Amino acid sequence: MNWFELLTLHSPALIVAVPLLAAFLTPLISKINDIVRNLFVLIMLSITGLLVAILGYDVFTNGIRVYVFGGGAPLPSGMTLPVRIMFEVDAMSIFMIIITIVLAFISIIYSLSYLKNQDGLDKYYTIVLLLIASVFGMELTGDLFNFFVFLEISCITSCALIAFYIHKKESILAAFNYIVISSIGALFILFAIALLYGQYNALNMATLASSIEFTFFDKIALVLLITGLAMKAGLVPMHMWLPDAYGRAPASVTIILIGATMASFYALLRVSFTIYGNSLAVELNKVGNSSIKLNMILGTFVLVLAIITIIVGVLMALKQSNLKKMIAFAAIAEIGYMFLAVGSWLVALNDPNLAVAGFNALKGGIFHIINDVLDIGLLFLVAGAIYYATKETSLNMMGGLARNMKYTTVFFIIGLLAVSGMPPMNGFASKLLIYESTYLINPILAIVAVLCSILLLAVFVKVLHSAFLGPEIPDFKDVKEVPKSMLAAMGVIACVIIIFGLFPDMIVNNLVQPAAEALANNSNYITSVLGGGA
Amino acid sequence: MIYNLPFIAVVAMILIGLYAVLFKRNLVKMVIGISIIESGVNLFLITLGYRWWGENGGVAPIFTSAPSEAVKNAPESMVLPVPQALTLTSIVIGVAVLALMLSLVMHLYKHYGTLDIIKIRRMNEE
Numbered sequence: 207m208n209w210f211e212l213l214t215l216h217s218p219a220l221i222v223a224v225p226l227l228a229a230f231l232t233p234l235i236s237k238i239n240d241i242v243r244n245l246f247v248l249i250m251l252s253i254t255g256l257l258v259a260i261l262g263y264d265v266f267t268n269g270i271r272v273y274v275f276g277g278g279a280p281l282p283s284g285m286t287l288p289v290r291i292m293f294e295v296d297a298m299s300i301f302m303i304i305i306t307i308v309l310a311f312i313s314i315i316y317s318l319s320y321l322k323n324q325d326g327l328d329k330y331y332t333i334v335l336l337l338i339a340s341v342f343g344m345e346l347t348g349d350l351f352n353f354f355v356f357l358e359i360s361c362i363t364s365c366a367l368i369a370f371y372i373h374k375k376e377s378i379l380a381a382f383n384y385i386v387i388s389s390i391g392a393l394f395i396l397f398a399i400a401l402l403y404g405q406y407n408a409l410n411m412a413t414l415a416s417s418i419e420f421t422f423f424d425k426i427a428l429v430l431l432i433t434g435l436a437m438k439a440g441l442v443p444m445h446m447w448l449p450d451a452y453g454r455a456p457a458s459v460t461i462i463l464i465g466a467t468m469a470s471f472y473a474l475l476r477v478s479f480t481i482y483g484n485s486l487a488v489e490l491n492k493v494g495n496s497s498i499k500l501n502m503i504l505g506t507f508v509l510v511l512a513i514i515t516i517i518v519g520v521l522m523a524l525k526q527s528n529l530k531k532m533i534a535f536a537a538i539a540e541i542g543y544m545f546l547a548v549g550s551w552l553v554a555l556n557d558p559n560l561a562v563a564g565f566n567a568l569k570g571g572i573f574h575i576i577n578d579v580l581d582i583g584l585l586f587l588v589a590g591a592i593y594y595a596t597k598e599t600s601l602n603m604m605g606g607l608a609r610n611m612k613y614t615t616v617f618f619i620i621g622l623l624a625v626s627g628m629p630p631m632n633g634f635a636s637k638l639l640i641y642e643s644t645y646l647i648n649p650i651l652a653i654v655a656v657l658c659s660i661l662l663l664a665v666f667v668k669v670l671h672s673a674f675l676g677p678e679i680p681d682f683k684d685v686k687e688v689p690k691s692m693l694a695a696m697g698v699i700a701c702v703i704i705i706f707g708l709f710p711d712m713i714v715n716n717l718v719q720p721a722a723e724a725l726a727n728n729s730n731y732i733t734s735v736l737g738g739g740a
Numbered sequence: 741m742i743y744n745l746p747f748i749a750v751v752a753m754i755l756i757g758l759y760a761v762l763f764k765r766n767l768v769k770m771v772i773g774i775s776i777i778e779s780g781v782n783l784f785l786i787t788l789g790y791r792w793w794g795e796n797g798g799v800a801p802i803f804t805s806a807p808s809e810a811v812k813n814a815p816e817s818m819v820l821p822v823p824q825a826l827t828l829t830s831i832v833i834g835v836a837v838l839a840l841m842l843s844l845v846m847h848l849y850k851h852y853g854t855l856d857i858i859k860i861r862r863m864n865e866e
Contacts, residue, residue, distance in 0.1 A: 351826055351829075354830075355829060355833070358833045358837070361837070362840055365840060365844075366840070369844065369847075375848070375852060375864070376864060378844055378847045381844055382841070382845070382848060385837065385840060385841055385844065386761065386774065386841070389774055389778075389837050389841075390758075390761065390777065393774075393777050393778055393781050396781050396830060397754070397781050397784065400781065400784050400785050400788060400823075403826075404788045409822070
């Protein structure tokens with residue numbers, strides 16, 4: 207076995223281990239000096255990126271990868287696989303870890319100059335790397351309890367990062383709100399895991415998925431899991447922490463927080479489609495001759511919440527005067543679009559007339575994950591750049607910035623068009639998929655979605671007008687363009703947005719389609735752990 | 741009925757904790773509420789790990805120190821070690837979260853001069 211095969215074999219563990227070790231080495235390295243530390247962090251991330259590429263290539267050529275910690279040797283009792291901790295990597299996990307590594311790179315490059323004058327940066331990089339490692343863990347793991355541990359690591363590290371500006375009282379309040387919500391959500395999830403373990407003696411997702419019988423306790427566990435994960439993902443009744451947390455954290459942190467939120471969304475998909483995938487067609491009730499199945503109830507529930515999320519997000523964004531909070535509410539609306547797609551797919555399941563539309567909705571939803579992180583991420587980075595240049599967050603105080611910050615203005619316009627779903631940006635490609643398929647399921651859904659998208663455009667045109675256009679403000683006469691590393695980070699996202707917008711087929715066929723198929727069909731996920739015939 | 745007592749305690753603890761988090765205005769009491777929920781969940785895990793086996797109860801799952809007749813005649817009487825391991829992990833995580841929350845409460849008190857969440861929100865809006 208040569209080194210490349212070894213690297214391929216152990217890549218799932220290394221993807222988590224490299225940032226984890228690098229995190230704890232960073233304070234030591236930063237004793238030398240700051241440049242060495244920055245280089246070290248970037249090199250470690252590059253190694254992780256290389257591993258992600260190797261693993262991705264392997265999964266796309268050879269199918270699902272199962273990595274068992276402790277190797278393949280049987281236990282003394284003769285029991286082999288399902289009791290061990292294992293990572294299970296399918297196309298959906300690969301899709302998510304690619305998003306995470308891209309976000310991590312952009313965030314680190316951006317923070318090189320954005321946070322240059324702050325102190326405590328060695329701890330900052332430690333916590334950021336820990337957060338990245340935990341998000342990777344959440345996306346790769348095939349074990350529920352392992353998932354809970356990574357979820358808690360991400361909860362603790364995100365909280366510490368939200369409170370980065372420790373001298374500002376608002377950021378501490380935001381961090382406190384965040385940790386209260388997310389630790390309650392995590393405890394709900396732990397309770398649900400205990401309920402599942404109590405019945406099936408297994409924590410492994412594939413084993414659970416194959417043996418689940420949808421008893422009364424499973425229903426409670428499903429409700430608890432969905433509530434807990436939706437809390438972390440920012441669905442509307444539980445969204446209160448999100449605008450504060452996104453708005454108060456430094457922009458370079460916010461962009462990783464978006465990644466962590468998306469990991470929770472991914473876990474929600476994993477729970478409802480992989481673990482409960484076999485129970486989705488269970489009949490719960492009967493009205494007349496038509497039976498009401500679980501997927502209908504779950505789907506309707508998700509659809510209603512998604513529509514409320516979109517409307518609340520957009521309307522609250524309209525009335526904000528703080529730029530970062532406004533973008534955060536827009537982020538909530540975007541999360542609503544993803545839930546809309548997932549809900550449509552759930553409703554359309556088991557209905558032969560809507561099968562294609564439902565699957566397209568799922569594809570649109572998954573494609574929208576990557577588009578949302580890029581669009582909202584770019585807007586947050588622009589907001590960070592404005593803050594860096596002017597030390598101002600309120601829109602009422604800004605004006606005429608386009609005179610001095612040309613590149614930032616261009617990036618903002620790209621982000622604005624992308625987030626409101628205008629062609630030729632990437633937001634258009636995924637939103638069109640969602641609109642088309644939800645229209646077939648219920649036209650009202652599509653109409654509300656389109657309307658809110660237009661309102662989002664209005665929100666950000668207002669920002670463009672009040673921050674970048676207009677007469678020169680004397681205070682901002684000497685404002686300079688932001689440093690090169692921040693421009694590079696924004697430029698990379700802007701390029702990716704345009705490429706995705708021009709060639710959406712490339713992404714949909716190569717990345718999104720396999721991910722959607724992996725979610726829609728959980729039997730591969732189960733058989734690759736338990737062996738054929740399960 | 742008597743065997744269900746731990747489960748009733750679990751539900752009671754979780755509800756008490758949720759009540760404290762939702763309705764108490766004092767930040768420290770909210771933190772205590774979260775801590776109570778966590779103890780409830782841990783109690784649930786521990787209860788799942790309990791095994792009723794004859795008069796002596798279950799046997800600790802350590803192969804070298806378990807009574808030899810238990811290992812030979814009734815290996816099922818050995819308790820599954822997983823819930824205990826889970827509880828231990830969850831307690832450790834809980835301590836970290838608790839410490840972080842309390843340090844944030846300290847900072848909040850330093851900045852706002854009060855622990856009342858409603859007053860803090862009002863001050864924040866101004």
